[in-house]
Amino acid sequence: MQYEFNFAALAPYWGSFLSGAWVTIQLTVASVALGMVIGVLCAIARRSAFRSLRTAAGIYIETVRNTPFIVQIFFIFFGLSSVGLRMPILWAAIFALVINVGAYTAEIVRAGMDAIPHGQIEAAEALGLTKFQIYRDIIIMPAIEKVYPALTSQFVLMMLTTSIASQISAEELTGVANNIQSNTFRSFETYIVVGLLYIGITFLMRAAFWGIGQIAFPRRRKLGEA
């Protein structure tokens, strides 16, 4: 192996690397927040008393979960622009990511909801809690608490998935890397640096979710399960 590594060639681009990482983080935060909302709504729909609602949510979830994200993002981005609906690349990327992660979140949250003993809901009804209160305090929050570790892993996976947005030329970390390597011809080094940045973001994310869990689920902290 005659190759000489030259990381110095990448030094002038450190600002681009960081701005790419920043876009990746922004994409992730936006998609996690919106995906969580979609996910919870779909989980509720999946358990609804209305058959049509259950079926619709089921079709959405199974379609998204059984097709690759890259096909989904092409379908949305190129599809929408072919019917004249042009939107900024980052918006399209977030749109596709939210649709994608919403389906996975829905399945995870639903599993948590199914694990809530029915007696607790009956107890809440007996105490005269309203339907909204029951959903919020007895079903949704405890369900999320139960599946929080699974959700964290899913969102980290989603952060890694944002790299695919580079394929519609979004300027996130991987997109930036593609540009830098074509400028410097230092592809191997570029992707090593970017890989390390992704690992850094992964750790950041795990730490952030641990912190959010500590604040959002005080009971878990008290029980020492966190």
Added chain:
Amino acid sequence: MDGFGTGHLVYLLNGLLWTVVLSVLALLLGGIAGFGVMLARISQRRWLRRVSMGYVQIVQGTPLLIQMFLMYFGLGVAGVQVPALLAAALAMMIYSSAYLGEIWRGCVQSIGKTQFEAAETLALTRWQSLIDVILPQAARIATPPTVGFVVQLVKNTSLASVVGFLELTRSAQVINNSLFQPFLVFGIAAALYFAVCYPLSLWSRTLERKLNAGRRQA
């Protein structure tokens, strides 16, 4: 401008064939490497556990897309000109070895220490107890999540398109570049992926239900 014809469909089906080939390769290679990762993760040697832990953290902390690029350009750097299929298969092997290794480690460790201890009191070596006592039990638990992971694997072969491997997604891109009917072309591609993945998803779910049948409360 011509519409979508039989020729296009045959082209897509040919892409699907290569998607399946790559998935099978990735599962075989990744399964072998993943078995090694699992063994290293439960090893009695601390350094081996540490090293394999680091390996898993690195692979699970970077996007498969980056791993594809690294493998593709990295092998080029090493002076080896490899076909896109091989580069993609190697990247998929590394990717799946980390995930399968972790899934299987969880299954082996869920078997319980007492089984290992019982095997030890019967004077079985560690290898004997692993192969004759632990793995047969772990395999039963491991099947549903492994099939579930195969669904991920099939979907993720789509990323081989970025290194120019002509699988289903790349074929769809090529057709779309000439027809520019993205809803139709990518819709059909999605339907083909669905046709492969959905039965596997259902199978994984059925297996899981069967496995839990004994544990379910009335």
